[in-house]
Amino acid sequence: MGVGIQVEHLNAWYGANHTLMDITLHIPANEATALIGPSGCGKSTFVRCINRMHETNPIARVTGTVRIGELDIYADVSPVEVRRRIGMVFQRPNPFPTMSIYDNVASGLRLNGFRNRRVLDEVVERSLIQAALWDEVKDDLKKKSGASLSGGQQQRLCIARALAVDPEVLLMDEPASALDPIATGAIEDLIHSLKGRFTIVIVTHNMQQAARVADMTAFFSISKGGEGERWGELVEYTTTETIFTNPADKRTEDYVTGRFG
């Protein structure tokens, strides 16, 4: 089962760029939360702060606290431990091209020392079923490489790879933006079937997608200061229905109705 995420006063920088300004956001457990907003508003940076991937860039910096369940991820543990509990799916499918489908899914477990064949077989099958890919690949699990699949299948393979380590949270950074509409539909159905068991945070630039899959939606925007500085901030965070039908902030309304962005 998933856990909730408490983000308090999160600030993030890329070099001198203040990418995220003072974000406070409570993400509920076992629901899907969408992050929407124009390009450059920091929504991707925000999810990358939740599993401490942001800091893998040498010029990046983060302050504030992020709690995954009871765990303060910037104070209590190392980034490696954080990422073991949090799965991530990226914008472009990035399966390991030199590994078979099976090895791709098993990679997270193998990395953490699992060697038992029976356990691995079981987890690989379960994860591929959860990712709605099992029926398409079950006959050539060990014959085909991860890169031989279509784009949509590759992305579901990456989801299976993330699910295999039984994460408490699943982060998805525009998981369907490189896919065609049919593959996108498959990913959205998948998100529907996964919430309830995992806490899902999904970044998307597609508002209809947010409306279709998310229970809660956060709208991020870019604010500009006097001397040309700009930063990303959280404008509004509420239920998806409210964001799209009755937003409190004018900027949200402009964005969701297509007048901006």
Add this chain to the structure above:
Amino acid sequence: MAFNLEEVRPSRPSLPPTAEADAPAQSAIRAYLLSRGNSAVSDAAFRWLMLLSGLSIFAIIGIIAGELIAGSRLTLAKFGLHFFFGTAWDPVSGHYGALPFIYGTLVSSLIALIIAVPLSIGLAIFLTEMCPKPLRGPLSFLTELLAAIPSVVYGLWAIFVLAPILRDHVNPVLIHLLGWTGLFAKPNFGIGMLAAGVILAIMILPIISSLTREVMISVPRSQREAVLALGATRWEMIRMGVLRNARIGIVGAIILGLGRALGETMAVTMVIGNRPDIVKNLLSPAYSMASVLANEFTEAADSTYLSALVEIGLALFIITILVNALARLLVWAVTRGAPARAS
């Protein structure tokens, strides 16, 4: 405020009508494009030129092989295959066996690989993944500088610096610790098979490490992030996300380094000891194919002697091809079914 596309769609400015002023310029461009024809002649010429470049490789290889075989006619006819397996090299009494040279070339190159491969991969990992930025430039520059030093300079350095160090500090330790293997035993001259292997290792290190660095850099960041997001440590990320994806390129780099080691002449000649013996002891003098060619070509007084030397050249040619083929076979076997590079 639900979605109603017609209502909410912002009014977009329509495209400006084509300006009349542009018309003459546009029609000039169109006329020019139409006048260019179908370019069939230049296309065909280009194709033939490229085909010729490709075929020239076959011609060059063919001419080299033909010349080597023609030049070694005498000994080929006289000794046949025994030439390659004969262990005696005694031009005075007319005995010609190439095995000591083949052995020396292969073993010294193998020693070079054993030393250079881990070192250059380690260096490449350090340069791409861990090196502080200010150190990166100078370090890669110095590495590549190693490749530019003439081999005779390596040879001199090996005689005056490397061999004494091996003799006084390294070899006694090896004899003491690993003497039981039979690979390290007295007499300890400093020069010999091990010295040749070590100097070769230093010479092929820049090739292997700079090519390895190139393929490691070309592994996309998305692969590294995929591994990191699974909860990998830095070393696990390098192993799974970088080295695994770069392995074919790394093997290619090793093959190129091996090619240089097999053919290296001057530096090896100066420290290998130049004695055509096949002994297990790596500290004793040996000989290599390239070295015997360089040393004895001017002394080859009779035609059989000359033919024997050319046949050693032929053997070196064949062995280089065989080693390359074997390495490629190995790559193919390891990566069967898997695509060659990261997407």
